Amino acid sequence: MPSKLPDVDPFRPPVEGGHSLSDVVQEELEAFAAHQHEVLAEAGSELVPFVDAALSCVRGGKRLRAAYCYWGWRAAGGDPGERRVLAAAASLEWLHSSALVHDDVMDGSDVRRGRPAVHREFEARHRAGGWAGDPVAFGVSAAILLGDVMLSWADEMFRACGLDCDAVIAAEPCLDACKTEVIAGQFLDVVTQSNRGASVETAMRVIRYKSAKYTVERPLHLGATLAGAGPDLLRLLSAYAIPVGDAFQLRDDVLGVFGDPEVTGKPAGDDLREGKRTVLVARALDRATPQDRAELVAGLGAADLAGPRLLRLRDIIAGTGALAAVETQIADLETAAATALATIAMDPTTRSALSGLAALSTRRHR
Amino acid sequence: MPSKLPDVDPFRPPVEGGHSLSDVVQEELEAFAAHQHEVLAEAGSELVPFVDAALSCVRGGKRLRAAYCYWGWRAAGGDPGERRVLAAAASLEWLHSSALVHDDVMDGSDVRRGRPAVHREFEARHRAGGWAGDPVAFGVSAAILLGDVMLSWADEMFRACGLDCDAVIAAEPCLDACKTEVIAGQFLDVVTQSNRGASVETAMRVIRYKSAKYTVERPLHLGATLAGAGPDLLRLLSAYAIPVGDAFQLRDDVLGVFGDPEVTGKPAGDDLREGKRTVLVARALDRATPQDRAELVAGLGAADLAGPRLLRLRDIIAGTGALAAVETQIADLETAAATALATIAMDPTTRSALSGLAALSTRRHR
Numbered sequence: 216m217p218s219k220l221p222d223v224d225p226f227r228p229p230v231e232g233g234h235s236l237s238d239v240v241q242e243e244l245e246a247f248a249a250h251q252h253e254v255l256a257e258a259g260s261e262l263v264p265f266v267d268a269a270l271s272c273v274r275g276g277k278r279l280r281a282a283y284c285y286w287g288w289r290a291a292g293g294d295p296g297e298r299r300v301l302a303a304a305a306s307l308e309w310l311h312s313s314a315l316v317h318d319d320v321m322d323g324s325d326v327r328r329g330r331p332a333v334h335r336e337f338e339a340r341h342r343a344g345g346w347a348g349d350p351v352a353f354g355v356s357a358a359i360l361l362g363d364v365m366l367s368w369a370d371e372m373f374r375a376c377g378l379d380c381d382a383v384i385a386a387e388p389c390l391d392a393c394k395t396e397v398i399a400g401q402f403l404d405v406v407t408q409s410n411r412g413a414s415v416e417t418a419m420r421v422i423r424y425k426s427a428k429y430t431v432e433r434p435l436h437l438g439a440t441l442a443g444a445g446p447d448l449l450r451l452l453s454a455y456a457i458p459v460g461d462a463f464q465l466r467d468d469v470l471g472v473f474g475d476p477e478v479t480g481k482p483a484g485d486d487l488r489e490g491k492r493t494v495l496v497a498r499a500l501d502r503a504t505p506q507d508r509a510e511l512v513a514g515l516g517a518a519d520l521a522g523p524r525l526l527r528l529r530d531i532i533a534g535t536g537a538l539a540a541v542e543t544q545i546a547d548l549e550t551a552a553a554t555a556l557a558t559i560a561m562d563p564t565t566r567s568a569l570s571g572l573a574a575l576s577t578r579r580h581r
Numbered sequence: 582m583p584s585k586l587p588d589v590d591p592f593r594p595p596v597e598g599g600h601s602l603s604d605v606v607q608e609e610l611e612a613f614a615a616h617q618h619e620v621l622a623e624a625g626s627e628l629v630p631f632v633d634a635a636l637s638c639v640r641g642g643k644r645l646r647a648a649y650c651y652w653g654w655r656a657a658g659g660d661p662g663e664r665r666v667l668a669a670a671a672s673l674e675w676l677h678s679s680a681l682v683h684d685d686v687m688d689g690s691d692v693r694r695g696r697p698a699v700h701r702e703f704e705a706r707h708r709a710g711g712w713a714g715d716p717v718a719f720g721v722s723a724a725i726l727l728g729d730v731m732l733s734w735a736d737e738m739f740r741a742c743g744l745d746c747d748a749v750i751a752a753e754p755c756l757d758a759c760k761t762e763v764i765a766g767q768f769l770d771v772v773t774q775s776n777r778g779a780s781v782e783t784a785m786r787v788i789r790y791k792s793a794k795y796t797v798e799r800p801l802h803l804g805a806t807l808a809g810a811g812p813d814l815l816r817l818l819s820a821y822a823i824p825v826g827d828a829f830q831l832r833d834d835v836l837g838v839f840g841d842p843e844v845t846g847k848p849a850g851d852d853l854r855e856g857k858r859t860v861l862v863a864r865a866l867d868r869a870t871p872q873d874r875a876e877l878v879a880g881l882g883a884a885d886l887a888g889p890r891l892l893r894l895r896d897i898i899a900g901t902g903a904l905a906a907v908e909t910q911i912a913d914l915e916t917a918a919a920t921a922l923a924t925i926a927m928d929p930t931t932r933s934a935l936s937g938l939a940a941l942s943t944r945r946h947r
Contacts, residue, residue: 251761258765258790259783261772265765317729321722346775348856348882356687356771359725360764363683366729367760370736374753380746387740394733395617398726399624399631405722406627409712417625424624490714516714 220567225282225575228295228568236285237278239298243305244273247372264340265357268333269365272312275328279463280307280434282572283456287438289565291448300441303376303386306369307393307434313365314397320358321405322489329480334358369394378441386440393433400424413492415501419461422494426467427460431576454555455569462548462577465541468493470581472529473538479581484525490516494544499537507531545577586933591648591941594661594934602651603644605664609671610639613738630706631723634699635731638678641694643945645829646673646800648938649822653804655931657814666807669742669752672735673759673800679731680763686724687771688855695846700724735760744807752806759799766790779858781867785827788860792833793826797942820921821935828914828943831907834859836947838895839904845947850891856882860910865903873897911943 226236248270255262284304293300318324319332326332331339338354346353373390374383404421407413435456436449444452470479471486472495486493496515500508514520514528532538552573556566592602614636621628650670659666684690685698692698697705704720712719739756740749770787773779801822802815810818836845837852838861852859862881866874880886880894898904918939922932 254758254761255765258762259769259786261769262765265768313729317725321718321725323718341775344775348775352687352689353771353775357768359683359687359728360768360771362725362729363679363732364761364764366732367736367757367764370733371757371761374750380750384740384746384750391733391737392620395620395730395737396624398730398733399621399628402631402723402726403625403627405719405726409707409710409714409719420625 220563220570223564223567223571225286225568225572226278228285228289236282236301239301240278240281240305240308241274243302243372244308245270247305247368247375251368265361265364268336268357268361269309269312269368272316272333272361272365273308276308276311278308279572279576280311280430281305283431283434284438286565286568286572287435287440287444287452288442289438290435290452290559290561290569291439291442291444293438293442295564297378299377300438303373303378303383303441304434304438306371306373306376306390307437309365309372310369310390310394310397313362313369314401316358316365317362318401320355320362321401324485324489326481332358333361366394382441382443385443386437389433389437389440393429393437396424396433397429400426400429407492408490410492413497415494415497418492418494418497422461422464423457426464427457429460430463431460432456448559451555451559455552455559455573458548458551458555459573459576462545462552462573465494465545465548466577466579468495469538469541469545470579472496472532475580484520484529487515487525487528488518488520495532495537495541498540499532499535502535502537503531507535549573549577586929586936589930589933589937591652591934591938592644594651594655602648602667602670605667606644606647606671606674607640609668609738610674611636613671613734613741617734631727631730634702634723634727635675635678635734638682638699638727638731639674642674642677644674645938645942646677646796647671648934649797649800650804652931652934652938653801653806653810653818654808655804656801656818656925656927656935657805657808657810659804659808661930663744665743666804669739669744669749669807670800670804672737672739672742672756673803675731675738676735676760676763679728679735680767682724682728682731684767686721686728687767690851690855692847698724699727732760748807748809751809752803755799755803755806759795759803762790762799763795766792766795773858774856776858779863781860781863784858784860784863788827788830789823792830793823795826796829797826798822814925817921817925821918821925821939824914824917824921825939825942828911828918828939831860831911831914832943832945834861835904835907835911836945838862838898841946850886850895853881853891853894854884854886861898861903861907864906865898865901868901868903868906869897873901915939915943 228236248266252266255266281304284307285300288300315327316333319327320334324332325335334354337357338350341350341353400421404425407417407421432453435452439448439452472484476483503511511528511531514524556569594602614632618632621632647670650673651666654666681693682699685693686700690698691701700720703723704716707716707719766787770791773783773787798819801818805814805818838850842849869877877894877897922935
């Protein structure tokens with residue numbers, strides 16, 4: 216059946232004569248930020264770089280969540296050319312940037328999308344200005360506040376999308392769930408990282424909340440609910456969304472160890488250096504010989520992990536069969552998602568787009 | 582005229598037979614948290630202490646913002662016995678706790694309301710459990726995420742207050758402004774603290790955003806808008822709210838230097854030890870002799886500031902006349918607020934309550 220579907224670019228829905236979804240999302244974000252510039256200019260010129268930094272954060276994302284939101288809208292029969300659903304979808308980008316900025320503070324990450332992380336950027340400004348106090352603390356404070364304001368803007372922009380207010384009210388609980396679940400998933404992740412015995416089961420639970428629901432299921436529900444979807448359709452969409460979302464994060468875990476830094480924009484082996492107990496790592500620890508296991512445990516979280524030692528840890532992980540097992544798991548999840556998608560009634564364009572999004576989410580290189 | 586007003590306890594409006602505002606707010610917060618317990622139990626039992634910690638944060642606050650919200654509702658003619666406006670008002674407590682938890686991380690404060698700050702509490706749990714990794718980083722991560730979830734809950738609880746949805750929609754921009762302005766004020770504060778030459782003007786601007794609008798004006802607007810107030814009434818309320826709010830924070834600045842730790846729940850001279858460039862400090866620096874000025878600058882931000890050296894800095898500040906000047910400023914602001922209040926048409930009970938709240942906000946000892 217998939218072979219009969221039209222060839223649809225999920226990022227190029229028919230909105231305003233061929234503008235891409237990413238372009239429209241960016242325009243909406245810039246318009247919203249311009250409004251915030253005005254609001255905050257009253258507080259003082261010191262706020263200008265603050266709003267600018269927020270706008271920088273939302274530039275250049277993959278727009279996956281916005282795309283799932285738009286195609287959720289379409290799956291529920293929403294008007295293909297409705298620009299306002301993309302304004303609603305764009306609000307998810309503030310939420311996502313908020314999560315990334317706070318995540319980088321918590322992980323002590325220096326780099327995001329090939330650029331300095333926000334806390335490092337503000338730290339550098341502090342140093343360059345020769346200001347008083349601790350530059351590191353200043354950077355962390357600015358990043359905490361920037362994440363806060365973007366989290367707040369997600370709600371504000373969503374509500375101001377301009378769609379019918381009954382639809383907006385009906386969809387708000389999806390946004391609430393999206394926010395609460397991703398924060399809960401992050402907390403679960405932080406607790407799990409502190410627990411030396413993190414199991415595959417726990418790591419899968421982290422994935423479910425931190426990624427699957429947040430990146431795929433809730434954005435899809437959000438768009439579908441805006442178009443009037445009821446609980447039955449949402450349940451069907453979940454059967455597609457959860458496996459895609461799980462596979463999305465499993466792919467992320469693979470890229471975090473084996474990804475090409477030129478493509479991912481993150482240093483090689485970042486997840487290992489940060490000591491992340493991902494599903495991939497948990498599987499490797501389960502299967503490794505005692506000697507390899509000890510070497511892997513010793514290397515996880517080593518701040519200077521690089522070069523031959525990093526390559527050696529990669530070899531251990533691949534050698535246990537964990538990499539192959541995760542790739543099999545990803546393939547099985549793709550099949551489950553495709554099976555679920557086939558049971559949902561929708562137009563061929565939407566079906567093709569959701570099928571394409573699943574492939575993009577799980578087979579990507581960055 | 583004030584002498585003819587009835588004697589009204591602003592924290593004991595006629596809701597459900599004599600329950601105090603603080604009791605009803607607490608009940609609403611607990612009911613909301615119980616719901617979140619259910620939502621997050623699905624993610625895992627690890628989330629139970631997370632929700633518990635959020636609930637601990639909102640216990641024992643002064644409920645000033647909730648009270649301003651309720652009396653804003655009353656000022657606009659809202660039904661005195663309407664419990665749902667207190668559910669809406671209670672949502673401000675999540676916002677406030679979020680700001681405090683993130684503030685304590687940014688300031689590196691160890692204590693809040695006489696108890697360990699959230700980041701310190703989670704740090705202690707990490708140590709007690711003998712978990713892996715850095716306890717300090719764990720505490721900071723947990724506190725960042727707890728602040729995030731409470732910020733998100735403010736919106737969710739506000740929308741779920743149960744009042745007419747047109748009223749809720751009309752009032753949401755007040756909540757948005759409240760959130761954006763307090764975060765902007767915090768950023769302005771962080772920037773100002775990094776700027777050795779912080780002037781009285783800049784410090785007043787920080788106060789305006791971080792406190793006056795956030796603690797008094799926006800909560801008052803929120804309640805009034807829920808009851809259908811238009812722009813004219815909001816403007817009149819601002820003329821009362823802004824001076825009260827400015828005076829509220831000036832009182833806070835005085836307590837931060839001269840307050841009794843037994844009453845404030847914070848260590849003596851906390852603001853000086855943190856090196857805060859408050860209006861009080863900016864005025865003292867403006868007026869001090871070169872020698873006193875040098876001594877004050879050297880002591881500001883000294884981590885071990887206590888005992889005779891702290892007393893000496895207090896003497897310098899009082900000796901410059903800055904303390905007296907700030908007390909005069911507070912008194913002038915109280916007069917301005919009372920004059921503005923007198924011009925607004927409202928029932929005597931509400932007038933008395935708002936008059937009482939102004940006094941409580943500006944003459945408090947904690």
